[in-house]
Amino acid sequence: KQEVTQIPAALSVPEGENLVLNCSFTDSAIYNLQWFRQDPGKGLTSLLLIQSSQREQTSGRLNASLDKSSGRSTLYIAASQPGDSATYLCAVVSNYQLIWGAGTKLIIKP
Amino acid sequence: EAQVTQNPRYLITVTGKKLTVTCSQNMNHEYMSWYRQDPGLGLRQIYYSMNVEVTDKGDVPEGYKVSRKEKRNFPLILESPSPNQTSLYFCASSLNGVNYGYTFGSGTRLTVV
Numbered sequence: 001k002q003e004v005t006q007i008p009a010a011l012s013v014p015e016g017e018n019l020v021l022n023c024s025f026t027d028s029a030i031y032n033l034q035w036f037r038q039d040p041g042k043g044l045t046s047l048l049l050i051q052s053s054q055r056e057q058t059s060g061r062l063n064a065s066l067d068k069s070s071g072r073s074t075l076y077i078a079a080s081q082p083g084d085s086a087t088y089l090c091a092v093v094s095n096y097q098l099i100w101g102a103g104t105k106l107i108i109k110p
Numbered sequence: 111e112a113q114v115t116q117n118p119r120y121l122i123t124v125t126g127k128k129l130t131v132t133c134s135q136n137m138n139h140e141y142m143s144w145y146r147q148d149p150g151l152g153l154r155q156i157y158y159s160m161n162v163e164v165t166d167k168g169d170v171p172e173g174y175k176v177s178r179k180e181k182r183n184f185p186l187i188l189e190s191p192s193p194n195q196t197s198l199y200f201c202a203s204s205l206n207g208v209n210y211g212y213t214f215g216s217g218t219r220l221t222v223v
Contacts, residue, residue: 031209032208032209032211034211034212043215043216043217044214046211046213051209089153091153093208096166096208097158098145098212100152101152102152
C-alpha cells in the first residue's frame with residue numbers, strides 16, 4: 001500500500017532563507033506528484049504538478065523535483081517570505097487515488 | 111473561471127439528520143472525488159468517481175454515500191450523520207484522475223452535535 005511521508009513536520013526559518021521540503025513515497029508506480037499549500041482553516045491550493053516522466057517543475061520562487069526510482073520529491077522555496085507561511089502537502093496519484101503526506105508546517109519569521 | 115464549487119462552506123447539524131454536501135465542477139472533468147481532513151489523520155479519500163454512473167470506495171467510505179448522475183455534479187450524502195463525521199471535507203476534480211492535476215473546492219466544515 002502506498003505511503004507518503006513528509007519531513008520535517010514543522011519548520012521555522014527567518015525571512016530570506018532558501019529552504020527545502022521533503023516528500024517520500026514507498027511505491028514508485030505513481031502517475032504524478034502534486035504539491036499543495038494550505039493556509040489555516042482554508043482550502044488546498046495547487047502549487048506544482050510533476051508528471052511521472054518529468055524530473056522537475058518550476059513556478060516563480062518554487063521548484064519541485066521528482067526522483068521516482070528513489071521515491072523522493074523535494075520542494076525548494078527560494079528567498080522565503082512571511083507570506084509563504086502555510087502547511088505544504090505533497091500527494092501522489094496511485095491507482096486512481098490521491099495519497100497524501102501529513103504535511104510540513106512552515107513558519108517564516110520576519 | 112475554472113473551479114470546483116462546494117456548498118455549504120459551514121454546516122452544523124444534529125446526529126441522525128440526513129444532509130447533502132454539493133460539489134460541482136465546470137471543467138468537464140471525468141474524475142471527481144471526496145476527502146475528509148482531520149487533525150492528526152491528514153487527508154483521506156472517501157469516494158471517487160471515474161465517470162458518470164461509476165463510483166468507487168476510497169479509504170474511509172463508511173457512513174457516506176455518493177452519486178454521479180451527471181458529469182459536473184458529485185454530491186456527498188450523509189444518511190445518518192454521527193459526531194465522528196465532524197470534519198473538514200473537500201471535493202476535487204481532475205480530467206482523468208491519473209495524468210492531470212487535481213483542482214479542489216474551498217471545503218465544507220461540518221460539525222455534527
